[in-house]
Amino acid sequence: MTIHLPDTSGGSRAYEPRQEPVVPAAGLPLRSRVVFSAAHVVADPLRTSADAPAAVDWDATLAFRRHLWGHGLGVAEAMDTAQRGMGLDWPVAAELIRRSSAEARSAGGRIACGVGTDQLTGPAATLAEVTSAYEEQLAVVEAAGSQAILMASRALAAVAKGPEDYLEVYGHLLRQCADPVILHWLGPMFDPALAGYWGSDDLDAATETFLEVIAAHPDKVDGIKISLLDADREVALRRRLPEGVRCYTGDDFHYPELIEGDEEGFSHALLGIFDPLAPLAASAVSALDTGDAAGFRGLLDPTVGLSRHLFEAPTRFYKTGVVLLAWLAGHQEHFTMVGGLQSARSLPHLARAYELADQVGLFPDPALAEVRMRGLLAVYGVDA
Numbered sequence: 001m002t003i004h005l006p007d008t009s010g011g012s013r014a015y016e017p018r019q020e021p022v023v024p025a026a027g028l029p030l031r032s033r034v035v036f037s038a039a040h041v042v043a044d045p046l047r048t049s050a051d052a053p054a055a056v057d058w059d060a061t062l063a064f065r066r067h068l069w070g071h072g073l074g075v076a077e078a079m080d081t082a083q084r085g086m087g088l089d090w091p092v093a094a095e096l097i098r099r100s101s102a103e104a105r106s107a108g109g110r111i112a113c114g115v116g117t118d119q120l121t122g123p124a125a126t127l128a129e130v131t132s133a134y135e136e137q138l139a140v141v142e143a144a145g146s147q148a149i150l151m152a153s154r155a156l157a158a159v160a161k162g163p164e165d166y167l168e169v170y171g172h173l174l175r176q177c178a179d180p181v182i183l184h185w186l187g188p189m190f191d192p193a194l195a196g197y198w199g200s201d202d203l204d205a206a207t208e209t210f211l212e213v214i215a216a217h218p219d220k221v222d223g224i225k226i227s228l229l230d231a232d233r234e235v236a237l238r239r240r241l242p243e244g245v246r247c248y249t250g251d252d253f254h255y256p257e258l259i260e261g262d263e264e265g266f267s268h269a270l271l272g273i274f275d276p277l278a279p280l281a282a283s284a285v286s287a288l289d290t291g292d293a294a295g296f297r298g299l300l301d302p303t304v305g306l307s308r309h310l311f312e313a314p315t316r317f318y319k320t321g322v323v324l325l326a327w328l329a330g331h332q333e334h335f336t337m338v339g340g341l342q343s344a345r346s347l348p349h350l351a352r353a354y355e356l357a358d359q360v361g362l363f364p365d366p367a368l369a370e371v372r373m374r375g376l377l378a379v380y381g382v383d384a
Contacts, residue, residue, distance in 0.1 A: 001017070003017060004382075004384050005355060005377075006347055006351050006380075007352075015355055018359070018361065019366060019367075021364050021366055022279075022361025024279035029072055030282065032285065032288050033259060033285050033288065034246065034248070035281065035282075036074040036075065036248065036269060036274070037073045037074070037272075037274035038080065038271060038274070039068060039076065039079075040083070040275055040323055041054070041088060042064065042331075043055060043056065043057060043334075043338045053091070054087055054089060054092045054338035056095075056096065056338070060332050061099075062099060062100065064331050065077075065109070066103070067278065069109030069110075071279055071282035073110075073278055073282055074111060075109060076113075076114070076149065077096060077100045077113040077114065077146070078100075079114045081275055081322060082114075083319055083337070083339060084116060087340075087341055089119075090116075090118050097140055097141055098140070100146075101113065102144070111147070112146060112149050112182060113146045113148060114149050114151045115134060115138045115148045115181075116151040116152075116153055117154070117156065118154070119136065119137075120133050124159055125155045125159055127159060127165055130156045130169060133155065134150070134153070135173070135176075138173065138177065147181065147182065148179075149181065149225065150181050150184060151184045152184055157195070157196060163205075166197075166198050166213065167209065167212060170213045174217040174220040175220070180221055181222060182223050182270070183210075183221060183223075184224070185224065185225070187228040187229065189229060189313070190227055190315055198210050203230075207237060210224075210237075211241075214241065218245060221245050222246060224248065226247065228251070229253050229315075230251070231257065235258070235262070238267060239264055239265065248267065248270035249267035249271065251271075252310075252318070253304070253307065253311065255300070256284075256301050259285070259288075259296075259300075260297065272322065273310065273322075275322050276306075276325040276326065277306075277362070280299055280300070283299055284297075287299065303360050310322065310353060312349075319341060320337065320344045321349070323341075325353065328368075329365075335376065347380050354369065357369075
């Protein structure tokens, strides 16, 4: 049955939704790559408001994490996709880390959790205060029994005077980490407050500082997550990592070729786009596990158009599309987000996200997705 989707010209286009979903392979342990999905949180629609602390539907949020583990993916918890710094404050993030870590132990799932400084919400902090904030969050993650991901810090970006301040803070943290951590370099396209991270707006200079941190503590660094949306830069950095330090791609534009790799190596994955793509991503990596690179690319390449659409500028609002797709796919019962972020994207953007997701067979029940999309259009006064 045809659905009429609004476009950016003010008109509409007719679209014929698919009738059958793509049936993914059974969830199997993934062997050739370590794959994390940065997971979103499900808001409580009866308690959520734009100017109040985040209200989370814990049952639905944890159920979605079981869905990811069921497909063989790890969960990267309390990260950018979970709206850290965009609706999810530190007290709720800490509770999320504790609950998800306990759930991971029960489900036998892999988990790593974000450690940042977002409890610093007042005036500009000092380096000592930034370090202390990191230590507080690191203690919560380690006490929960999870691997730590040292996230980029807005507070550090604001107070650091140069590369030496980054070397001091990260060196201090890495020396006291109980287990190897993942270092996260998030570019300003995801968060404008992180411009100039590692002490320079020059990415070549910033890369040298980043590598200096790793080289000084290779035994404390499991890997790096690089989110600059620059495939060539990621490959060049990947080739310079010390032996045993993984590169986890965070490039939501070029992930198929980066995960597949080349004659000199490959990237593992820690991706926000693998939240909606979990079944297809798991099937693709399972193909790669058997040496079927063509099958891997055949499954993942068609999803890049959807990912580029969700992550188009302003990139930081990609979470809106991620939650839309979770609702359309039946993983939650509403399209509401903490901080009111469901309003961050236009209706034509959301309509195109639905279309692209349906084309790659992302919805387990295409009929349900169509009914819900029609309902959303009706709310906006559009007769589909």
